[in-house]
Amino acid sequence: MLAKGQPVPIAGTDDEPFSILADDGTIRPGTDAPEIPDEQALKLYRGMLQVRLVDDRMMKLQRQGRLGFYMLSMGEEATHFGGAYPLRMSDWCFPSYREPGVFFWRGYSIKDYVNQLHGNIEDPVKGRQMPVHHSANWLNMVSISSPVGTQIPQAVGLAMGAKISKKDDVSLVYFGEGATSTGQFHVAMNFAGVFKAPCILFCRNNGWAISTPGNKQTASKSIAIKALAYGMPGIRVDGNDLLAIIAVMQDAVARARAGEGPTLIEAVTYRRGGHSSSDDPSAYRDPSEPKEWEAKDPLERWRRHLESRKLWTQELHDKYSQEITEELMACVKAAGELGNPAPETLFDDVFAELPPHLEEQKAEMMSRPRPKPAHGGH
Amino acid sequence: MARLSYREALNQAMCEEMERDDSIFLMGEEVGHYQGAYKVSQGMLQKFGEKRVIDTPIAECGFVGVGIGAAMTGLRPIIELMTWNFSLVAIDQIVNNAAKIRLMSGGQFKMPVVFRGPGGAAGQLGAQHSQALEYMYANVPGLKVVMPSTPADAKGLLKMAIRDDDPVIFIEGERLYGVQGEVPDGDVVVPLGKADVKREGTDCTIVSWSKMLTVALEAAEVLAKENISVEVVDPRTIKPLDGETIYQSVRKTNRCVVVEEGHGFSNVGAEIVARVQRNCFDDLDAPIERVHRMEIPMPYAANLEAMITPDVPRIIAAVKRVMYLPESKPESKPQSKVE
Numbered sequence: 012m013l014a015k016g017q018p019v020p021i022a023g024t025d026d027e028p029f030s031i032l033a034d035d036g037t038i039r040p041g042t043d044a045p046e047i048p049d050e051q052a053l054k055l056y057r058g059m060l061q062v063r064l065v066d067d068r069m070m071k072l073q074r075q076g077r078l079g080f081y082m083l084s085m086g087e088e089a090t091h092f093g094g095a096y097p098l099r100m101s102d103w104c105f106p107s108y109r110e111p112g113v114f115f116w117r118g119y120s121i122k123d124y125v126n127q128l129h130g131n132i133e134d135p136v137k138g139r140q141m142p143v144h145h146s147a148n149w150l151n152m153v154s155i156s157s158p159v160g161t162q163i164p165q166a167v168g169l170a171m172g173a174k175i176s177k178k179d180d181v182s183l184v185y186f187g188e189g190a191t192s193t194g195q196f197h198v199a200m201n202f203a204g205v206f207k208a209p210c211i212l213f214c215r216n217n218g219w220a221i222s223t224p225g226n227k228q229t230a231s232k233s234i235a236i237k238a239l240a241y242g243m244p245g246i247r248v249d250g251n252d253l254l255a256i257i258a259v260m261q262d263a264v265a266r267a268r269a270g271e272g273p274t275l276i277e278a279v280t281y282r283r284g285g286h287s288s289s290d291d292p293s294a295y296r297d298p299s300e301p302k303e304w305e306a307k308d309p310l311e312r313w314r315r316h317l318e319s320r321k322l323w324t325q326e327l328h329d330k331y332s333q334e335i336t337e338e339l340m341a342c343v344k345a346a347g348e349l350g351n352p353a354p355e356t357l358f359d360d361v362f363a364e365l366p367p368h369l370e371e372q373k374a375e376m377m378s379r380p381r382p383k384p385a386h387g388g389h
Numbered sequence: 390m391a392r393l394s395y396r397e398a399l400n401q402a403m404c405e406e407m408e409r410d411d412s413i414f415l416m417g418e419e420v421g422h423y424q425g426a427y428k429v430s431q432g433m434l435q436k437f438g439e440k441r442v443i444d445t446p447i448a449e450c451g452f453v454g455v456g457i458g459a460a461m462t463g464l465r466p467i468i469e470l471m472t473w474n475f476s477l478v479a480i481d482q483i484v485n486n487a488a489k490i491r492l493m494s495g496g497q498f499k500m501p502v503v504f505r506g507p508g509g510a511a512g513q514l515g516a517q518h519s520q521a522l523e524y525m526y527a528n529v530p531g532l533k534v535v536m537p538s539t540p541a542d543a544k545g546l547l548k549m550a551i552r553d554d555d556p557v558i559f560i561e562g563e564r565l566y567g568v569q570g571e572v573p574d575g576d577v578v579v580p581l582g583k584a585d586v587k588r589e590g591t592d593c594t595i596v597s598w599s600k601m602l603t604v605a606l607e608a609a610e611v612l613a614k615e616n617i618s619v620e621v622v623d624p625r626t627i628k629p630l631d632g633e634t635i636y637q638s639v640r641k642t643n644r645c646v647v648v649e650e651g652h653g654f655s656n657v658g659a660e661i662v663a664r665v666q667r668n669c670f671d672d673l674d675a676p677i678e679r680v681h682r683m684e685i686p687m688p689y690a691a692n693l694e695a696m697i698t699p700d701v702p703r704i705i706a707a708v709k710r711v712m713y714l715p716e717s718k719p720e721s722k723p724q725s726k727v728e
């Protein structure tokens with residue numbers, strides 16, 4: 012682990028990613044594992060389980076034509092909770108589209124989540140954005156952007172702002188390994204380094220960007236090694252090992268709060284599902300590959316860990332499953348019954364106040380017959 | 390003649406041109422192994438190999454700039470953008486460079502590059518995925534802007550765009566890829582800068598392009614049942630714009646409605662209106678009408694999206710206004726809070 016005040020090594024760039032939990036859930040000898048209190052350890056388990064169950068249900072709804080679009084995070088749940096757990100609520104998070112667990116951990120309800128996917132009247136973003144593009148200002152979670160990588164410099168800006176305002180808040184930004192090819196990533200890394208921004212740049216390296224494998228995205232040995240050129244530590248961590256992610260995050264957060272600057276974290280994991288509901292990965296990758304990663308499932312590894320701590324029981328698991336499923340089914344039912352946002356809301360939020368030209372267009376629109384939607388989903 | 394989809398027609402155009410000229414290559418995200426995000430490049434990697442069908446890392450400013458560099462050496466790159474929305478990442482390369490290099494070098498370098506991909510709304514994709522950006526590129530001196538609406542035009546225009554020695558912004562209709570139509574066999578081209586009358590009529594001219602052209606044709610069909618004869622003109626190339634074909638039509642019908650998918654302000658429709666009023670002032674029997682998207686970033690909810698997008702009833706209403714005919718009664722007035 013990195014010690015405060017010492018020169019910071021570029022850890023794990025060539026070798027195996029940093030890991031604390033062995034496959035059987037026990038702590039590897041000689042590693043310095045963070046203490047997670049029992050109650051929190053169980054809450055983390057319940058959270059990862061919730062993402063798994065919600066994902067499964069939402070994908071089914073998409074297949075039934077009830078949702079236009081969906082994106083799974085199956086197998087990557089540890090990156091959500093490992094990133095979110097070490098933050099405090101005054102810290103900020105800049106998510107990409109594949110970290111619902113961060114929203115849940117910070118208090119976003121299943122109800123909010125399901126309503127956003129439906130774009131109905133209770134959708135927190137008022138039917139404005141595609142499914143999985145959440146926004147929760149009240150949780151210090153910013154609006155998710157579709158163009159890959161745009162959130163990375165913005166997170167650096169938030170961190171620089173915190174520094175200017177003399178707060179010790181940090182920002183955490185998520186992105187995939189594909190996003191490290193964008194200009195956005197590189198300018199963000201450079202700014203973070205130059206300004207010693209209290210920012211944690213968290214790359215979920217899940218091996219694939221739609222059909223493009225990681226080795227066609229970069230010729231460097233790892234993502235973490237890129238940190239070297241920008242003057243910050245780069246850490247490669249096992250992305251399916253919740254405890255290891257928490258450990259490196261805690262360290263990065265402590266350094267950021269102490270004014271020691273940014274950290275790049277590369278969490279090595281795997282996208283077990285398709286890129287989105289519109290994608291069929293069997294067209295471009297060997298089906299044995301996701302199978303192999305099933306054996307490294309982050310939820311199962313954490314379960315074994317809890318079992319080794321005598322915290323996990325089948326009854327507890329069943330209780331969690333049942334609670335989550337009941338809440339989820341109630342939200343799904345309610346979401347389907349809620350109507351869509353009213354047409355007159357369309358003109359809200361384009362500007363702080365409705366300017367004359369939009370007032371005119373609104374009046375014109377409201378005076379004409381209401382069209383039928385031309386399509387349902389895509 | 391063969392019956393092809395718009396997608397297949399584009400694919401044929403690229404394949405035929407690449408067989409004819411080996412300085413042409415295709416590059417972009419997911420164009421090779423994945424066969425294209427919209428399957429436009431189906432089979433091309435297998436046919437031409439990895440040197441000529443190139444999958445790239447996710448970096449529009451990267452592969453757009455790379456394409457420009459290759460074009461400066463005389464190659465003829467076809468650069469596929471997964472959607473024109475993502476071209477905004479590469480705007481410096483396109484606007485500050487591709488459009489200006491011939492001029493800035495005093496004519497030393499030509500820029501035979503085609504940037505192509507889908508534009509416009511595809512249905513419930515939200516604000517960042519549904520933009521109609523032709524107005525932006527049409528505003529830049531040095532860029533040609535082409536927007537085919539049928540499979541035959543798609544093929545003929547893409548072939549000409551590839552052969553053109555200037556940078557061409559080739560915007561495909563995201564909702565047209567599956568549309569079928571007759572496409573002439575073999576090397577049949579459609580010249581850039583030449584409009585096409587897609588339906589003949591005598592009472593009113595509608596000017597429209599890409600996906601909206603198909604909506605305008607539907608409206609014309611409905612109006613025909615009411616004995617209103619609409620002529621529909623498809624510019625096909627936004628820039629250079631073939632004004633003459635439009636003026637000829639307006640001189641015949643004396644009325645004009647311009648229908649476009651994007652927002653109204655500063656859009657291509659405004660340019661067409663300005664030119665028609667200048668060139669056909671004495672022929673016009675009514676002020677020219679425009680139908681376009683409301684000036685709001687595209688929402689997601691299907692009901693909201695439909696409210697702000699030009700559709701058949703809005704086009705019919707505009708035609709009736711320029712003909713001083715009463716509008717048909719609305720079936721329902723939108724009043725309730727929730728729908």
Ligand SMILES: Cc1ncc(C[n+]2csc(CCOP(=O)(O)OP(=O)(O)O)c2C)c(N)n1
Pocket residue numbers: 109157158159186187188189190191215217219220221282286418447449471475478
């Ligand atoms: C600027 C831009 N170009 C292309 C896309 C299309 N696109 C959406 S997601 C994606 C892959 C991203 O991969 P990665 O960053 O690894 O994230 P992952 O999906 O694996 O979580 C691409 C190419 C986009 N959204 N934005």
Ligand SMILES: [Mg+2]
Pocket residue numbers: 187188189215216217218219220221282
């Ligand atoms: Mg990825």
